[in-house]
Amino acid sequence: MTKASPLKIAIAGLGTVGGGTVQLLHDQAELLAARAGRPLALVAAAALEKPAELPLDGVAFFADAREMAKSCDYDVLVELIGGAKGIALDVVTAALERGKSVVTANKAMIAHHGVALARLAEAKGGNIGFEASVGGGIPVIKSLREGLAGNRVTKVMGILNGTCNYILTTMRDSGRDFADVLAEAQSLGYAEADPSFDIDGTDTAHKLAILASLAFAMPTNIDGVSCEGIRNVSALDIRYADELGYRIKLLGVASSSDKGVETRVYPAMVPLSFPLAHVSGPFNAIVTEGDFVGRTVLEGRGAGARPTASAVVADLMDLATGRVGPTFGLTVDTLKPLPAAPAGTHRSAFYIRLMVRDEPGVFADVAAALKAEKVSMEQIIQRGRAPSEVVPVVMTVHETDEASMLRAVERIRGLASVTDLQLIRIESL
Known part of the structure; x- marks a missing residue:
């Protein structure tokens, strides 16, 4: 393939993102060709029905995306169907088996099958781009x-x-x-x-x-x-x-x-x-x-036709210009499983909102539950009194390990005066 020859693109899925991608390739064709040094040519598309509103003149249309992936002449298949398996995984696998490259917005498929697909791409000489799978148009x-x-x-x-x-x-x-x-x-x-x-x-x-x-x-x-x-x-x-x-x-x-x-x-x-x-x-x-x-x-x-299409086309531009590398930044054999941090060792401050019966001794009982697990209270909010009714009591606690906090919560839930409890982490870098 010469530098000036077009990058031939096949798109599987013409929903919100697929339609946005077709429109972007059409509207920005001159700009993309100038930046890539070659045209980005949409040669085929697959969907259950052909959308009349999309600029698909001269584009081969398939009702069966699997057939398109296996038989059509393209350089890169853009998968915008979605789902961790089924037809989306089938068309991507078919394209990679042929030595073609793939661009996808499918976060579920990459999360579940990304390593296996990356290994296949490495073996067959293709590439996988998935910028659009996280954060929409954010690179x-x-x-x-x-x-x-x-x-x-x-x-x-x-x-x-x-x-x-x-x-x-x-x-x-x-x-x-x-x-x-x-x-x-x-x-x-x-x-x-x-x-x-x-x-x-x-x-x-x-x-x-x-x-x-x-x-x-x-x-x-x-x-x-x-x-x-x-x-x-x-x-x-x-x-x-x-x-x-x-x-x-x-x-x-x-x-x-x-x-x-x-x-x-x-x-x-x-x-x-x-x-x-x-x-x-x-x-x-x-x-x-x-x-x-x-x-x-x-x-x-983080979503929508235009921002996500922008991310899809960013991957296409990398393929068009040869700016490609391993799927996850390293070859699959270089990726190493890492141990998970032990459960309960995460440390943070916490917000606790209690619904309590307004009775004497409630604060003392809650404070005792926190003290028993070495959880230090930072501040507390309660306004007004409502005898015979439940009232909200809100507190924050200093940074502690999660296991201690959860044990304290179980103690507090067991108090007769507490009818409900909400625990939310307080997070910062």
């Missing part, structure tokens, strides 16, 4: 794989799901509770009819497994990601967070230390001085810590 994959290549990265932390961030931001701005805001998000198209993949943290976990692999030179390990969602975050907690000088965000956090690797997804309170505190609505943001560069912060639109 975080390129940042970890290339921009921070001279660093040992010790921590990656981010707001990685726009649906959850939209819900939490709207709860704060409106004072409404979770179920009400979720229903509105669904009606506006910001949340799926079945939102569990987002609100239970699964989407964030897939993305975090990918980032941890790149950051720590380890195979993807989705089974090692501890995951909590935002279903139990209440408007009351968000109001108290505001009063205490925090914002509640769903975070994906990966860290590497002498204790081992931690990969966790959970709602956390972050101080207003923290880079992630003011990331609102559907935006994503990722913070990294490297030994030479220190802290870096990337922020942008």
Whole structure:
């Protein structure tokens, strides 16, 4: 292939991102060709139906993406179908078996099968680009794989799901509770009819497994990601967070230390001085810590047709210009599994919100439970009295290991005066 010959592209999936990618390749064709030194030519596309609104004149159309992957003449297959297995995995595998390259936005597939696919690509001479799998239009994959290549990265932390961030931001701005805001998000198209993949943290976990692999030179390990969602975050907690000088965000956090690797997804309170505190609505943001560069912060639109298409085409441009390397920054055989940090050793401060019967001795009993586990109280908030009713009591505790905190929580839950308890980590770099 000469430098001036086109990069022949086949796209599987013409939904939101696929349609955006087709449109970008069409609208920016002259700019892309000038920057790549060769045209980026869409030669084939596959979907159940051919969208009339997309510029697909002269593009071979397939109703069967598997057939396109196996038989069409292309250099790179762009997979935008989604899902960890099924047709998405089939078409990617077929393309790699032919020695073709692949670009995908499929975080579930990369999180579950990325290492096996990377090994196949290495064996057959293809490449895999997956910039669009994490952070929409934010170039975080390129940042970890290339921009921070001279660093040992010790921590990656981010707001990685726009649906959850939209819900939490709207709860704060409106004072409404979770179920009400979720229903509105669904009606506006910001949340799926079945939102569990987002609100239970699964989407964030897939993305975090990918980032941890790149950051720590380890195979993807989705089974090692501890995951909590935002279903139990209440408007009351968000109001108290505001009063205490925090914002509640769903975070994906990966860290590497002498204790081992931690990969966790959970709602956390972050101080207003923290880079992630003011990331609102559907935006994503990722913070990294490297030994030479220190802290870096990337922020942008985490989803949508145009931002994600931008990331897809960034990978296509790398292929067009030959700026390619191993899928995860190192060859698969170089990736080494790392031990997980022992359970319960994670240290942080905590927010605790109790619903208690307003009776004498409640504070003494709670304080005794904390003292028994060597957990030190920092501050406490209670306003007014309501005899015979339950009232909220809010406290924060100094940094402690998680195992001690959870034991203290179990003691507090056992108190007759406590009817409900909410525990949220307080996170900072």
